[in-house]
Amino acid sequence: MFPKLDPILHSELRxxxxxxxxxxxxxxxxxxxxxxxxxxxxxxxxxxxxxxAGYITVEKGFKGKMPCTTCSLTPExxxxxxxxxxxxxEYISN
Amino acid sequence: MTANESLALIxxxxxxxxxEITRRGGKYFILWGILLTFFxxxxxxxxKTTGHAxxxxxxxxxxxxGFPLARMIRSKEEPAGATNAVSRIISGIWTSFGVFAxxxxxxxxxxxxxxxxxxxxxxxxxxxxxxxxxxxxxxxxISGVALRNWAIKIAGFVTGxxxxxxxxxxxxxxxxxxxxxxxxxxxxxxxxxxxxxx
Numbered sequence: 001m002f003p004k005l006d007p008i009l010h011s012e013l014r015x016x017x018x019x020x021x022x023x024x025x026x027x028x029x030x031x032x033x034x035x036x037x038x039x040x041x042x043x044x045x046x047x048x049x050x051x052x053a054g055y056i057t058v059e060k061g062f063k064g065k066m067p068c069t070t071c072s073l074t075p076e077x078x079x080x081x082x083x084x085x086x087x088x089x090e091y092i093s094n
Numbered sequence: 095m096t097a098n099e100s101l102a103l104i105x106x107x108x109x110x111x112x113x114e115i116t117r118r119g120g121k122y123f124i125l126w127g128i129l130l131t132f133f134x135x136x137x138x139x140x141x142k143t144t145g146h147a148x149x150x151x152x153x154x155x156x157x158x159x160g161f162p163l164a165r166m167i168r169s170k171e172e173p174a175g176a177t178n179a180v181s182r183i184i185s186g187i188w189t190s191f192g193v194f195a196x197x198x199x200x201x202x203x204x205x206x207x208x209x210x211x212x213x214x215x216x217x218x219x220x221x222x223x224x225x226x227x228x229x230x231x232x233x234x235x236i237s238g239v240a241l242r243n244w245a246i247k248i249a250g251f252v253t254g255x256x257x258x259x260x261x262x263x264x265x266x267x268x269x270x271x272x273x274x275x276x277x278x279x280x281x282x283x284x285x286x287x288x289x290x291x292x
Contacts, residue, residue, distance in 0.1 A: 012095060012103065019107035020176075024115075027176030035111060064169065085104065091097035 003087040006080055008053045013038050013046045018081050021056060021073040029069040047071060055080055115181050116241050120288035121167055122188070123237075123246075127282025129160050134274030141268035147218075153199060157192055183240045191233035195226045223270045227257040227277055234281065241288070249284045253277045 009015050016036045021027060027035075033043050050056045055077030059070045073081070095103070133156045140149040202222055205214035217225075231254015238246030257273040264270060 010095065010100070015095075015100060015103055016107050019104040020111050023108050023111045024176040024178040025182070031176045035107070035114065085101075088097045088101050092101065 003083075003090060005087055006084050008049065008055065009080060009084045011046070013042060014050055015084075017043070017046060017050060017071075018055060018073065018077060021071060022078065022081055024072075026070050026072040028063075029071070032071065050077070053077075053080075111176070112180075115176065115178060116243070117289055119181065119184055119237075119241060120285040122164060123285030123288060124282050125163060125167065125285075126160060126188070127278045127280070127285055129156055129163075130278030130281060131275050132278075134271045134278060138268055138271035138275070141271065147268075150199075151203070154196065157196060180240050184237050187233050187236050187240070191229055194229055198222070198225060198229075223273060224258050224261045227261070227273055228254050230277055231255065231257065234284070243288060245287045246284050249280050253280045 009018060013036060016038075017032060020032060020035055029040075029043070029047075032038075032047075033040060036043065038046075047056065047058060051058050054074060056071050056073055059072075061068055061070065133153060137149050137152050140152070141147060199222060202214050202218045205211040206218045231250045231252075234250030234253060235247050236250070238244065238248075238250055253276070257277060260273055260276075261270055264273075
């Protein structure tokens with residue numbers, strides 16, 4: 001029987017955000033927006049969902065005089081991502 | 095999304111992210127390469143025309159110009175960015191290089207001028223350039239290892255070891271500044287390679 005895919009991660013944009021954050025210590029909103037090609041509104045919604053699930057932390061601050069939102073993956077998020085990738089591999093190998 | 099599409103998305107995102115961070119690193123290689131070339135030529139010309147080695151003190155102006163410029167480039171980057179272990183290591187390598195190079199140069203100058211230390215005077219006149227350029231090549235090669243980029247690894251080795259070999263051939267005079275010019279050009283060229291590769 002196939003393992004169930006995490007519904008939080010099984011969405012194109014949320015998966016892209018978590019994949020990106022898995023490779024960095026932290027990334028700011030503008031960087032994530034550029035790398036994923038998402039609109040600001042959509043990205044904001046998906047980041048809120050990931051944050052509510054406890055997969056990422058969101059810190060709002062300032063860089064100079066400009067507001068800056070920085071995101072990073074939590075240990076729970078990393079574990080969920082690892083399990084998601086393992087599940088995908090199982091799907092593909094079978 | 096199918097499983098294959100999900101994995102493809104993950105792979106693409108991770109790869110693009112790594113390339114972007116590497117590409118940004120390329121800018122700093124170009125900046126420091128240009129500065130190294132400029133300062134080495136400046137010292138070379140002044141040393142050759144006046145015959146005084148004290149023009150070497152101009153080197154201390156390089157970090158004073160370079161660090162604010164690097165800071166300005168970073169602040170103008172759109173989007174501002176991300177940090178990962180690799181970018182932190184690269185930053186650490188070059189900061190360490192700057193601290194080591196400035197410190198060894200400063201100590202050599204202080205021991206020579208203030209304490210009349212004969213050994214320091216020999217180092218200042220004979221091997222300081224070789225020591226710094228060797229540190230420089232080592233820093234560049236380790237950067238190449240961190241960035242998994244063969245062009246940078248090889249450029250660092252060629253710059254460090256090759257420059258020492260050239261130094262042994264040309265000897266200790268103002269011509270040794272041209273070794274730094276070569277190192278600066280190699281550094282700027284590797285920066286361009288990194289940017290183009292990504």
